[in-house]
Amino acid sequence: MKTIIEIRNLVKKFGDFSAVDNINLDIKEGEIFGLLGPNGAGKTTTISMILGIVKPSSGKILVYGIDNLKEREKIKHIVGLMTQETIVDSELTAYQNLEIAGRLYHISKNDIDAAIQLALEEAELTEFKDKKAGSFSGGMKRRLYLVKSMIQKPKVIILDEPTTGLDIQNRTQMWTRIKELNRKGITTILTTQYLEEADQLCNRIAIIDHGKIIALGTTSELKKMISKGQILEIITNKDSVSRIMDILESKFGLKSTAKEDKIESFVEKDEVETLSKVINTISKEKLPLISISLHLPTLDDVFIKLTGSSMRDTLGENKSDRSSVMLKR
Numbered sequence: 001m002k003t004i005i006e007i008r009n010l011v012k013k014f015g016d017f018s019a020v021d022n023i024n025l026d027i028k029e030g031e032i033f034g035l036l037g038p039n040g041a042g043k044t045t046t047i048s049m050i051l052g053i054v055k056p057s058s059g060k061i062l063v064y065g066i067d068n069l070k071e072r073e074k075i076k077h078i079v080g081l082m083t084q085e086t087i088v089d090s091e092l093t094a095y096q097n098l099e100i101a102g103r104l105y106h107i108s109k110n111d112i113d114a115a116i117q118l119a120l121e122e123a124e125l126t127e128f129k130d131k132k133a134g135s136f137s138g139g140m141k142r143r144l145y146l147v148k149s150m151i152q153k154p155k156v157i158i159l160d161e162p163t164t165g166l167d168i169q170n171r172t173q174m175w176t177r178i179k180e181l182n183r184k185g186i187t188t189i190l191t192t193q194y195l196e197e198a199d200q201l202c203n204r205i206a207i208i209d210h211g212k213i214i215a216l217g218t219t220s221e222l223k224k225m226i227s228k229g230q231i232l233e234i235i236t237n238k239d240s241v242s243r244i245m246d247i248l249e250s251k252f253g254l255k256s257t258a259k260e261d262k263i264e265s266f267v268e269k270d271e272v273e274t275l276s277k278v279i280n281t282i283s284k285e286k287l288p289l290i291s292i293s294l295h296l297p298t299l300d301d302v303f304i305k306l307t308g309s310s311m312r313d314t315l316g317e318n319k320s321d322r323s324s325v326m327l328k329r
C-alpha cells in the first residue's frame with residue numbers, strides 16, 4: 001500500500017515538556033489507522049501537527065508529498081478534521097451549518113446544494129435539514145459535524161476521539177459510518193481512548209503514551225507481541241467454578257482466575273490440543289460446560305503489559321461490556 005502521510009522525528013514541546021516525543025509514522029492509503037492512548041498521551045497534538053494547525057518543535061510531515069507547513073491551504077482540501085469537541089452552530093439549521101462549511105471550502109454556487117443534500121443524506125438528517133442544530137441530540141450533532149468536516153470531499157479524514165461521550169447505540173452507528181467511509185476509499189486516522197474501538201475499526205494501531213509510540217502493528221500483531229499463548233475462557237455454573245479450576249491446575253498445570261461463572265486461564269502452548277483435552281476431562285467429570293473457547297489476549301492486556309498502567313471501566317454505561325473499557329491514567 002502506498003504511503004500518503006510520512007511523519008519523521010516529530011517533536012512538540014511546550015516549554016520543557018515534550019507532548020510529542022520523536023514520533024515516526026507512515027500512514028498508508030485506504031487504511032483506518034488508530035492512535036490509541038490515554039488522556040494527555042499526545043494524540044490531539046500529533047494530529048494537529050499533521051494538519052499544520054500546531055507547528056512542530058522539530059521534525060517533518062509530508063502529506064501526499066506536500067510539506068504541510070508550507071502549503072496549509074492545499075492540505076485543508078486533502079485532509080478533513082473532526083475535532084474532539086463537536087463544532088456546529090446551534091442557532092443555524094443543519095442545512096445552514098453545511099452551507100457555511102461549503103463556502104469556507106469555496107464550493108461553487110452550482111455545486112453547493114447538491115453537496116449539502118448528499119451530506120444530509122449520509123448523516124441521515126435530510127428530514128431535519130431545516131431544524132436548528134441546537135435542538136439535535138448528541139448523536140445527531142456528531143453526525144452533522146462529521147459530514148460538515150468532509151464537505152470538501154477530502155481523501156483523508158482525521159477523527160479525534162469520534163465517539164467519546166456518545167452512548168453505545170450512537171457509538172455503534174458512528175463505527176458503521178466510519179467503516180462505510182473506508183469502503184469508499186477514504187483513508188482514516190482516528191484517535192481513541194477506547195480499546196474496543198481501535199480493535200473493531202483499525203487496520204493498524206499505534207499505541208501512544210507520554211508522547212511516544214510504544215507499539216505499532218495490526219491488532220493481532222500487537223496481541224501476539226505480548227505472548228505466544230492464548231486465553232482459555234470457560235463459562236460454567238457458579239457452583240462448579242472451583243472444581244473446574246482445580247482440574248485445570250492439577251491435570252493441566254494451568255493457573256486460572258474466576259469472576260462469577262467465568263474462568264480464564266492463560267495457555268502458553270499447544271492451545272488447541274489443550275482445549276480438546278480440557279473439554280474431554282470436564283465432560284468425563286460430568287461438570288456443566290456452558291461455553292468454552294480460546295482467544296488472543298485483548299488490547300487491554302497489551303497496554304498493561306507495555307505501560308504498567310491499569311485501565312478502568314469509566315463510562316458507567318455497562319461495566320461488563322468490553323466496549324466501555326477506556327484507557328485512563
Ligand SMILES: Nc1ncnc2c1ncn2[C@@H]1O[C@H](COP(=O)(O)OP(=O)(O)OP(=O)(O)O)[C@@H](O)[C@H]1O
Nearest residue numbers: 014019037038039040041042043044045046084193
Ligand atoms: N497548548 C498547550 N500548552 C501546554 N501544554 C499542552 C498544550 N496542548 C497540549 N498540552 C499538553 O500536552 C499533552 C498532550 O496533550 P494532547 O491534547 O495531545 O493529549 P491527548 O492524547 O489528545 O489527550 P486527550 O485524550 O485528553 O484528548 C498533555 O499533557 C497536555 O496537557
Ligand SMILES: [Mg+2]
Nearest residue numbers: 043044045084
Ligand atoms: Mg485529545
